[in-house]
Amino acid sequence: MPKERTVETVIDHIDRNRDRYVRELIELVKIPSISSSSKHRLDVRRCAEYLQHELERIGVRKTRLFETDGHPVVYAEWTENAGAPTVLIYGHYDVQPVDPLDQWVTPPFEPDVRNGRLYGRGSVDDKGQVFAHLKAVEAWLQQTGTLPLNLKFLFEGEEEIGSANLDGFLRDNAALVRSDCVVVSDTPMLARGLPSICYGLRGLAYLQVDVRACASDLHSGSFGGVIGNPLHALVHILDQLKDQSGRIRVPGFYDKVLPLESDERAALAALPFVEQQVLTDTGAQALLGEEGYTTLERLWARPTLDLNGIWGGFIEEGAKTVIPATAHAKLSMRLVPEQDPAVISTAAASYLRSLAPAWATVDVQVLHGGQSWYDPHTDPTFDLAAAALCKGFGVERIAYIREGGSIPFVRTIADATHRPCLLIGFGLPDECAHAPNEWLDLDNYHKGIRSSAYLYDELSQLPTLG
Numbered sequence: 045m046p047k048e049r050t051v052e053t054v055i056d057h058i059d060r061n062r063d064r065y066v067r068e069l070i071e072l073v074k075i076p077s078i079s080s081s082s083k084h085r086l087d088v089r090r091c092a093e094y095l096q097h098e099l100e101r102i103g104v105r106k107t108r109l110f111e112t113d114g115h116p117v118v119y120a121e122w123t124e125n126a127g128a129p130t131v132l133i134y135g136h137y138d139v140q141p142v143d144p145l146d147q148w149v150t151p152p153f154e155p156d157v158r159n160g161r162l163y164g165r166g167s168v169d170d171k172g173q174v175f176a177h178l179k180a181v182e183a184w185l186q187q188t189g190t191l192p193l194n195l196k197f198l199f200e201g202e203e204e205i206g207s208a209n210l211d212g213f214l215r216d217n218a219a220l221v222r223s224d225c226v227v228v229s230d231t232p233m234l235a236r237g238l239p240s241i242c243y244g245l246r247g248l249a250y251l252q253v254d255v256r257a258c259a260s261d262l263h264s265g266s267f268g269g270v271i272g273n274p275l276h277a278l279v280h281i282l283d284q285l286k287d288q289s290g291r292i293r294v295p296g297f298y299d300k301v302l303p304l305e306s307d308e309r310a311a312l313a314a315l316p317f318v319e320q321q322v323l324t325d326t327g328a329q330a331l332l333g334e335e336g337y338t339t340l341e342r343l344w345a346r347p348t349l350d351l352n353g354i355w356g357g358f359i360e361e362g363a364k365t366v367i368p369a370t371a372h373a374k375l376s377m378r379l380v381p382e383q384d385p386a387v388i389s390t391a392a393a394s395y396l397r398s399l400a401p402a403w404a405t406v407d408v409q410v411l412h413g414g415q416s417w418y419d420p421h422t423d424p425t426f427d428l429a430a431a432a433l434c435k436g437f438g439v440e441r442i443a444y445i446r447e448g449g450s451i452p453f454v455r456t457i458a459d460a461t462h463r464p465c466l467l468i469g470f471g472l473p474d475e476c477a478h479a480p481n482e483w484l485d486l487d488n489y490h491k492g493i494r495s496s497a498y499l500y501d502e503l504s505q506l507p508t509l510g
């Protein structure tokens with residue numbers, strides 16, 4: 045069969061099986077694979093096993109679960125096309141916690157289709173995107189009995205908790221993940237109808253701050269005014285993390301930040317990005333941020349610091365006159381090239397401790413971190429991927445974007461392979477990933493499957509490492 049017809053046969057098959065692909069994804073989304081919760085440890089494993097069986101069922105027979113100190117890594121490969129290039133596909137099968145549960149319209153693990161959307165935790169981040177690849181592989185194998193290239197699959201169960209064990213896995217299994225190109229589907233498109241390739245990710249440093257002032261909670265009538273209150277100390281400390289203009293005051297914080305080049309600034313300014321849409325999507329009343337930068341630049345290429353939670357003292361109904369013994373906060377910093385998370389965490393921790401009043405102790409724990417990543421996207425591999433996306437979505441052009449979030453794996457694998465990483469996601473920015481009522485646009489899911497099928501065909505032209 046001529047090459048063009050072969051691909052179109054696969055695409056026809058994908059178009060005819062659209063509804064089945066949704067039904068099958070629902071089964072995967074039902075599994076509550078919350079990696080941060082020890083209560084769900086067995087569910088996370090069940091999800092890994094489910095994917096392993098699914099890979100075998102569609103014809104990828106060489107599969108293995110790799111145990112780690114945390115959740116297992118699902119690895120599989122189909123490498124029966126001798127001489128063809130090898131592409132590694134990465135995704136994650138773990139999901140974020142679901143609280144606040146009362147804000148979900150339908151329960152997070154009882155997936156529900158409404159208005160062309162699949163609601164459920166993990167639907168877009170990242171199970172729908174992982175599954176899009178599996179369905180494209182299934183279509184190729186069912187229709188042609190083969191794949192136009194060799195594929196390796198690596199699905200991790202700890203992406204939402206910082207991928208702590210993945211570096212070790214990649215180090216121990218360097219030969220296994222050797223490939224000519226890496227594909228990651230875990231980033232959003234810029235907008236509906238505009239498939240996007242992401243070429244930059246921010247890194248992360250995440251800290252917990254614990255302030256202690258006395259041995260136990262005290263009566264505020266008996267001790268108020270003579271004993272220091274750790275909640276006050278905490279509020280005062282946190283208030284000194286940024287100045288009035290939002291600039292982060294941690295000493296050395298900006299030292300290594302790579303400045304934006306003028307041609308990239310021009311490219312970002314030309315993207316069809318509507319600031320008003322951010323307000324509409326979020327319900328926020330105004331946009332703010334570092335002076336001298338556009339919203340996209342602030343989101344993608346500038347570092348930030350955010351408080352993620354503050355607690356301590358009495359928060360139940362009614363009044364209780366208490367001076368708490370401790371106060372706590374969690375905070376995260378999004379980092380850009382070339383900020384190092386370990387260096388930034390250390391600098392932030394010593395700054396926080398230096399702000400402690402004499403009557404309190406401040407402890408800082410580093411909870412997790414991840415490196416940023418950036419690729420100038422000049423390698424021709426990016427053009428092949430862009431062609432696949434145009435065909436899959438039936439559009440004339442794609443957008444090159446960055447992403448404000450972090451995927452620690454990308455930097456690790458890029459450093460290890462020195463090969464291009466294609467970050468091709470099929471999510472939309474307003475699909476509530478990490479929030480209540482997460483959803484996946486089912487039209488994008490379908491186009492994601494089509495694009496993946498085209499992508500394998502396009503990437504079969506890659507030169508091999510040999």
Ligand SMILES: [Zn+2]
Pocket residue numbers: 136169170203230
């Ligand atoms: Zn994700």
